[in-house]
Amino acid sequence: MTEGGEARWWHEEEGRIVCDLCPRDCRLLPGQRGLCFVRRREGDRMVLDAWGRSSGFCLDPIEKKPLYHFYPGSSVLSFGTAGCNLSCQFCQNWDISRAKETHNLTDRALPEEIADAAVRWGAESVAFTYNDPVIFAEYAIDVAIACRERGVRTVAVTAGYIREAPRRELFAVMDGANVDLKSFSEEFYFRLTGGHLAPVLETLATLRHETSVWFEITTLLIPGHNDGAREISEMCEWIIRELGPDIPLHFTAFHPDYRMADVPPTPPRTLMDARKRALSMGLHYVYTGNIADREGSRTLCPGCRNPLIEREGYRIDSYRIDAGGACPVCHHRIVGRFWDRAAPLPFGNRRIPILLHPGS
Template sequence: MEPLFPAKWWEREGDAVRCLLCPRTCLIRDGKLGFCLVRKNVGGRLFSTNYGIVSVSTIDNIEKKPIFHFLPGSKLYSVGSFGCNLRCLYCQNYPLVEGGFEAAPCRCLQPVDLVSEAISRGADGIAWTFNEPIVWSEYVIETSRLARSEGLYCMLNTNGYVMDRPLGELLEVVDAIKVDIKGFSNRFYNEVCGGLLEPVLETCKAASDKGIHIEIAYPVVKGMNDSPVEIGRFCEWVRLNLGPDTPVHFIMVHSFHRLASHAEIRFEDLEKIRLYAVQTGLNYVYVGGTTKTLAQNTCCPGCGELLISRTGDADAERVYFKDQQVSRFCPTRSDVRVMLRGRSCPNCGRAISIRTKSDLKG
């Protein structure tokens, strides 16, 4: 029997319910699920079917998310459930998106139990990741509120596809957010992800305006979202709307899932994109999805001094679900060394955009 928890953010519409969690605003008939596969109409009321359902959990560094400018080297209890409100053709965790709790062993944890696990495993914070945490919002909000009261920080690893009201509640209980901007055109979002670009941009601006630490990932699909025009427009938008000190990660999208036969971008071309982004005025630009590059280190934008070194580890602990490796293309940064003087470059004294424990909300 599937678990049912009363959902928030919906309204009745005739003999159906209208979900108001994300921009899809699914009209859901009695007994049916929304697009995310985890919100269900039961007798004219909307319920979450994944509340407390944990499919994957592990300890890893915050750098794996990737988050590079928030408590570098800190440990996260990374947890995921099921469901997503997009359908990216290259999704590396598609069993968690298109499957369900009935398809594989999983655990049901009340918020207090998950927080206790995080503390007992020595975590500094909790990361909502693996599947899309937006479709787990009721649980994410309640558990994050409790976690922060126990001295843990909380971060979202999200596609940013959410409506204003639930986003506002989520931003009240998280300290950091990494948003995937998966391309910079509605054409790409529609054809490759099954969504729209503008709601994601609004999420980024809302988080930034509220003072939440935000980092942006741009997954690069060869020949589909990597044109100089599209990359240039993306970089300009970040610089003007989020600020030049916003960390940006260009992620290598691997040939996988429904793009298994699609050629991957060459590392050399990904590095060219990174250098171009720096030339547009972005101060902290990284390359991800590979351990080949030194472009995961943080250097001073003023003098070039090495400030934070991050060593990738291809042999780190692997996490599996239904015999498939989860987040297989996200390298672990096993050795993180911080050489800042407070929040400044020790060589030239330039202030560096970094969040420390003193920035955490009570």
């Protein structure tokens, strides 16, 4: 990819350019943009307006992504672009994901500059987040390659709505991911996101069976829409059957926003009950998020139930996984990506906005 922003994954058909990146299959006439807004037809080619540009940078705790089993306690350089290929009525980042103006992409951000900034700020990894890296996959791949050359890991925070060929290429250069499984209902996906469930499940299965990427799953529980006991049970059954019981699952709280401002926030009890149900069904690592719940943020040993990591918000208060990645009591192997020493880096709850080009 050059700085000009020429996109991949498209073909011509009956005078239109058809985008092959995601299941939307946007069919573009000259000058038209895809639903994601950042992929545009220019003459007889498709361009990616987001290449080399960002909507901002922050240094975050990795637990904020959320990733609880991926180098706990470390810092991550987070950034995104603008736009999205889903139309979630409940979007919590709608000012970025639904942005329809390229002036939202104000920061010049070349791949090598991002990788160098991560090294300069001591970030263990770079996260593509705030909006979905699927829509700027070419750019994310270029950044990931630049990071890998400098020993920096990369993380995709994504809804997983992507076709097979770009999926394989994107995750071939990622080290970690958090996949937003918005519901286990096709009707929910179609009505409230404008998408479909099956491609997301395909992404999860690909990550588990065909890559070495460490990934975790997040489900935002929305009162009256995807928080029913039956749906949660069906989702957990699928995860255990198709992915295995060791995949961490995060249930997080909805707050009224965007086009669902009339829906009440998720009661903490709903998240706690969902966690209890998932654990009782056999999942080993289940967490709650966006609420104060110390119990729901603990990492417990599946073998002896000994608390191994205790958290307060995004801060790690105690860490008992040994240097071999196992429980020091029963020696059960804890899955994930852990330090080769028995202590994490204490980044804590901080969130530090940064300038990619200091002094500019």
